[in-house]
Amino acid sequence: MVTVEVDTHLDIHVAVALDQHGRELDTIHLPTNGNGHRPILEWARGHGVPGTFGIEGTGSYGAGLTRYLRRNGVQVVEVIRPGKQTRRLSGKSDTIDAEAAARSVQAGTALGQAKSQDGAVEMIRTLRVARKSAMQARTQAANQLHAVVVTAPEELRERLKLALKSLAVRYRNVAEEIAVLDVEIERLAHMTAPNLFQVKGIGPDTGAALLIAAGDNPQRLRSEAAFAHMCGAAPIPASSGKTNRHRLNRGGNREANRALHMLAIQRDFQGADQR
CATH class of the missing domain: 1.20.58 (Methane Monooxygenase Hydroxylase; Chain G, domain 1)
Known part of the structure; x- marks a missing residue:
């Protein structure tokens, strides 16, 4: 069983394949256009049975590859790029990033199911x-x-x-x-x-941003907490010893984060007017 992670870019995709024991099998660089999608899948099949593909940027540079793999019955999960601390310890290159993300897929810590982008x-x-x-x-x-x-x-x-x-x-x-x-x-x-716009304070701009964050298959989000984390609205624990605190989440979908922020401000103003 082969796990593959693809580090996506504007012109080139970098893919790394790992076996079921986490050993690196091979690395490949292919163009991002449609001519590179089929070779990536064939390359993975050449090393075994393709299990899960982890793809960075399923909604941007990796959108075309994601759709191709899903049409061919391959499971795709979305992974986040390695944090600054991980890069400081391991270095920075497309291959290193892809390998780290592939290991996160095997460990079950990847972000989750990719957006379907078909509606x-x-x-x-x-x-x-x-x-x-x-x-x-x-x-x-x-x-x-x-x-x-x-x-x-x-x-x-x-x-x-x-x-x-x-x-x-x-x-x-x-x-x-x-x-x-x-x-x-x-x-x-x-x-x-239609029900989304029945919520007080949600207009076309904020509603559209939240819909895009959820995608055409919102069932991929397991809970309200998962959606909050994806939007960068869930605080991050930053406790140590006797100190128990949280810090602001700077990650997540920033467009959706902005939409939630504007929604909160608008509701606050509306509440002040009523008072």
Whole structure:
């Protein structure tokens, strides 16, 4: 039985295979495009029976490989990248990271079942990616428009009307694009989880962020505590001796963490208004 972990990147996937006793069998580097997905599975089968694949970044660089493996009946779990302390002790390289993650899969300490990414929530995620880039483009156009108006010499401003018009049209077009995306994101979010928006304080933005964190298969999350940990909302024990305390969790899904933070602030304001 072979355990495989894949350290995912933009251009290259690095995979490490371990046998059932934890001994390293082989390492392989393959491209991240579809041409590299099948060879990774065939490479693993060449060493034995593929058991579990642990993949870092199942929602980003490893999304394509995750879908391919699941379609071929392979169990995939999501693993987190090694912490700074682990890297200080073991060093840092793609192979070292992959081996450490493979051992976490064998030890049962991996993060959990990977997102399926095959439904409406995945559509919401891609729309939010497009919205984020549109927001950046709108901000850039606004900043450039302001810079031209403020910094241009007085004698040149009349001759800069074409540049100002171009930037203003760009700003308006991007703003219209954002409005269209917002409508579609809200429609999909309400269609996917109508009960979620019955919760006081949850709007389209916070609701969409929480849906994306849970994924199209939220049953993979075993409990409310697992969801809180995934969102970085569960405090981390930091006790020693007679001192019993916890510290803030800096990990987890930061978009979902921000959504919970904004939800808490909004509820606090609403409570203050009622008082």
